[in-house]
Amino acid sequence: MNNFSFYNPTKIIFGKGEIAKLDRLIPKTAKILLIYGSGSIKKNGVYEQVKSALGKRKVTEFAGVEPNPFYETCLDALTIIKQKKIDFLLPVGGGSVIDATKFIAAAALYEGKDSWDILEKQVEIKDAMPFGTVLTLPATGSEMNKGAVITKSETKEKLAFHSDKCFPVFSILDPETTYSLPKRQVTNGIVDTFVHVIEQYCTYSVRNQLSDRFAESILITLLEEGSKVGKNPTDYDIKANLMWAATMALNGLIACGQPQDWATHSIGHELTAFYDLDHGVTLSIVLPGVLRIMKKDKLDKLAQLATRVWGYTEGSRAERADKAILAIERFFRTVGAPTHLSDVNLDASCIDPIIERFEQRGWKLGEKGNITPNKVREILMNRL
């Protein structure tokens, strides 16, 4: 097992009706910026629950955070924070709204000239505004981690940052808020969660039995509940299990002591940046390619995955590895996720700009840093 550190101070409040607890969680005197996206929270009753819980507190609203949130949008929020002397941020929505909030929280107290440096130069964040979240779309795990991904609309760059100062103070997870999600977002959430787990699991073995088993637990939960949710979108326990699985998949827990990959995410981010694909869609397309092209490096884990998650006990490690990859593709299709570039009307011509960017940055991806730009090309060619 590798050495590791684990730290996660976010308080989780989970369950039906728990949005009402906002009243206990936020100071009575707080000047709140309520941050949300396209306004679906006004249709499903979440907005009303939040406003009712906040009572007489001063609330300014900042709506319109887009999926894959723009840096430029975050800058608009900063102006309002100054004008209104906001001292607490309350994102209500999914990973995009929460990610935007994390950047806003850090940028609001950033003393440098250009807050883009937080992303591009990865400057250290010394402080950030406090914020708590109300999650309505389980997928990214942002509600219980310290990372965020922001896109510069101008240059189509999608970059991540992480800071211990950017953990939510609290996150409220009420599975009932996810009843009204469109199928596309439920599918994206399941795929995102699944791929988060695979990125932290499907590398090489370091005899880390417990983290392995925790990861497999999340995968099995996704397979079991994910295959039922389509026909049961208002089954509380199915939604609750999917919501908690998404949080657990990227809060640091299953990363403890493990090597990590993240190649699928890095490649997927470029597909989103260039071709405006949903994050989840990029992942279900790219992952099978990464696993297939890097199969040799991941053989033990792929075989273990096949045995423990799908019960394939027959055949060589290589045969079981192949079965695991096929099973993943099959699962993605079962939940309605695309697995090829052609499914989203892209062809081989989409690849060059992505390779060029990886070459410019000099990035080598994967748990062994051996996924060169040429390997990325091979991976994407596998997904035509």
Place this chain on the structure above:
Amino acid sequence: MNNFSFYNPTKIIFGKGEIAKLDRLIPKTAKILLIYGSGSIKKNGVYEQVKSALGKRKVTEFAGVEPNPFYETCLDALTIIKQKKIDFLLPVGGGSVIDATKFIAAAALYEGKDSWDILEKQVEIKDAMPFGTVLTLPATGSEMNKGAVITKSETKEKLAFHSDKCFPVFSILDPETTYSLPKRQVTNGIVDTFVHVIEQYCTYSVRNQLSDRFAESILITLLEEGSKVGKNPTDYDIKANLMWAATMALNGLIACGQPQDWATHSIGHELTAFYDLDHGVTLSIVLPGVLRIMKKDKLDKLAQLATRVWGYTEGSRAERADKAILAIERFFRTVGAPTHLSDVNLDASCIDPIIERFEQRGWKLGEKGNITPNKVREILMNRL
């Protein structure tokens, strides 16, 4: 799934050589009380590592915390804290040393007259001294939770308290520090961890798939690694897995959304208080009795346990439940833990004082609050 909240701000630093990081974790100007037990840390090199990492900081030592730590011992530490103006506590040891420290941390800032009220009257703890831990005996999970159990030597009362103010700021877990543990303590640690999981798992189903699977992950890890550790006491990965399993078993994670039992611990505490048995020893004796006598209430979970952890797929739920209980007893004996009162030279006469105490307190135990004093008698009679 039940509603729940989860909060755990303890920073974990895990791995070989990590004790050296104390230098980064504790302020240079701290006035430290180094708290430990019988002095085994002076024989296995841990004391030297700690002292070396602390460098020139002012360190006062408080040795001699006993297993099942005494309230009276904690009071002695309070005197030293005042005398020496201590501002940081550093327990180095197992759960007893850490539990004692939690009580000392709370009692040092307690404004009431009698700090025993923290345990007996469960008064709210408004503040506590900061402390970080160096764990050397994986078992209780105290290194990453907010609870402690303290015994009043005078009256043989063993009571627990919990407070959000009593999370360790950090805990350093170096599996190499556990190489020199005597077999008895390794066994006690495995049993304690195992029973922590069962108390939070083996109740009734609330369709909480992920918490169930996480719990089963810890149990499987204990079975696999626990059966190997006897012959491989210095195998790093075995020790690392057992150490991390112990922490994960009682840090709030697997309790999320689950009903909980804790009858085995409550009964075990009385066995320790009256007859001075090791905590782990009381658990391996009592647990099979609780499961057998309360089998009807726990049927679904016992059957699930049998199937998922031991692979028993044949037979009725009742038959699989019986197999699970037998498998647990067999595992306890494999690691060298006693499973009957006669194994520790106790007979039926040991039962009355315990029943009397439960009757006095009016406690009803278990996830349904239906384990009356009479049921406790039945459970203990099953363990003769």
